[in-house]
Amino acid sequence: MMAVLGGCGITGGSDEVTLELVAADYGDTKANSSQNYWNELADAYEADHPDVHIDVTVYSWNDVDRKVREMVEAGEAPDMAQIGAYSDYAAKNLLYRADDVLSIPVQADFVSQLAAAGQVNGVQYGMPFAASTRVLFYNKTLFAEAGLTPPKSWDDLAEAAEALKAEGVKYPYALPLGPEEAPAETMQWMLSGGGGYTDTVGTYAIDSPQNVATFTWLKDELVGKDLTGPVAPGKLNRADAFAAFANGDVGMLNGHPSLMKIASKKGVEYGMVPTPGIDGESQNTLGVTDWMTAFRKNGHQEQIGDFLDFVYSDENVLDFSRQYDLLPVTSSASEVMSAAAEDKDLRPFLDELLSSELYPVGKSTWASVSAEVKKRIGQAVAPGGSPSGLLGELQTTAVRAESGE
Structure with missing residues (x-):
């Protein structure tokens, strides 16, 4: 109607x-x-x-x-x-x-x-x-062929990605930082590194030391080592990453419940584990409503x-x-x-929902900040990119939005 x-x-x-x-x-x-x-x-x-x-x-x-x-x-x-x-x-x-x-x-x-x-x-x-909520999906067949067990920490994830690459897997870890849903993948990684978009009192903290360390690790240990596939993370959208997983071309990626049906329709055997964190399973995961x-x-x-x-x-x-x-x-x-x-x-x-953290949607500035993340976050992990510089620019944008500039 x-x-x-x-x-x-x-x-x-x-x-x-x-x-x-x-x-x-x-x-x-x-x-x-x-x-x-x-x-x-x-x-x-x-x-x-x-x-x-x-x-x-x-x-x-x-x-x-x-x-x-x-x-x-x-x-x-x-x-x-x-x-x-x-x-x-x-x-x-x-x-x-x-x-x-x-x-x-x-x-x-x-x-x-x-x-x-x-x-x-x-x-x-x-x-x-x-x-x-989000969990880490992995392709059971590809993991078995590479002799891998599901990762619990960032180091585990990087080692698994290296092994998958050696087996010829197209996307060892799919990192969709393209404009479709970049804020989600970004926050998932921030949380797993002990950070987030805001601090404990709700003030924007996009360029916190934890977030800078997280994106520096992503740039150096995954993207820089060619472990995230043929499409630059800043140009990879979530829907395309999910489709690649369903086609058997992805070893690991963060996913939400709809990926189960997409993968099952294509006959992909998948497993799901909590999001890996910097020192073991992440203490917090992303919730979206x-x-x-x-x-x-x-x-x-x-x-x-x-x-x-x-x-x-x-x-x-x-x-x-x-x-x-x-x-x-x-x-x-x-x-x-x-x-x-x-x-x-x-x-x-x-189970993840009970310990999840959500976007700072109570802020009237979140819509504009989220739009900037969609446009720009991929630059943080691109060749020649500066995680600290890019996150600092996003923080400046957020602070100006908060002050009404």
């Missing part, structure tokens, strides 16, 4: 309300498009709420954030948007607080790390919608809240998570999934 852009959202009789939802597509074909999921959900809700109509428009992840931004700038904000960021809208007082729209039991059921990441100055505006937001403009607070309580029921959260190999964002659905035999493949990711 096309979105209703009229602004008021009222149709039919005076008691009828149309809620407009813009959402992201998690499918990779028309057959499994998220449009189908939302249409079924809307039909089920409308059957019990004849005075409320749900109009859903689904866009690809390449377009959805931009589409919503354009709608907001045109004064035509949707009632709800399921997108990648929320804090810039919250900073402009465009969003309902989570406790304005959700019932207490629903809001209290969010996984604690995800709920905390949805807060600005201690107030939750971003409602987590879908989550994932996407956000449901509720815009104030059309004033449908009560109807939005009732519909979102329905969206976040266990049945619907589990249905969405299972359709798209994602992790539930509520504790009750997570408990169901952790005990269900049909979800056993997702358990390693569920």
Whole structure:
């Protein structure tokens, strides 16, 4: 269905309300498009709420954030948007607080790390919608041929990559620092080296000694020794790295749950282990969540809240998570999934979620900082590149954004 852009959202009789939802597509074909999921959900809700109509428009992840931004700038904000960021809208007082729209039991059921990441100055505006974590995937066949066991530390990973290269493996370790999802691979490596985008009090620390050491190691020990494949990391996108893994051309890479299905379809035997860290298994891993937001403009607070309580029921959260190999964002659905035999493949990711760290999405500057990381981080490990110099430039960009320059 096309979105209703009229602004008021009222149709039919005076008691009828149309809620407009813009959402992201998690499918990779028309057959499994998220449009189908939302249409079924809307039909089920409308059957019990004849005075409320749900109009859903689904866009690809390449377009959805931009589409919503354009709608907001045109004064035509949707009632709800399921997108990648929320804090810039919250900073402009465009969003309902989570406790304005959700019932207490629903809001209290969010996984604690995800709920905390949805807060600005201690107030939750971003409602987590879908989550994932990262683990290290490895090709069991290639490892067996090279006589390898899964790595636990950076040194193990480098030694394994050397052995895989000697066996003629095209990408011993795939390092996707291309623009598609560079912030994720970057943060995964930062965390494994004891750093991150921010320090313990939430201040940007992109050029911390730990992060500089991490990217210096990557440049010298992996990229510089030709262990990351024929495509420069700054030009390698995650989707291409996943496809190469599914084709049997990658020995190791960081991956999220969807890679299981991609690899299985191609008959690749894979294993999964926690992310290697500088001195053993990484103490922290990357968690990612996407956000449901509720815009104030059309004033449908009560109807939005009732519909979102329905969206976040266990049945619907589990249905969405299972359709798209994602992790539930509520504790009750997570408990169901952790005990269900049909979800056993997702358990390693569920276990990681409890110790995961998320992007600093509560910062209204994160969207612009993330965009710079996408554009530039690959230069840090390129021949002639300077990890300390490039990370220092990104830090300067972040500090200026924070100060409003």
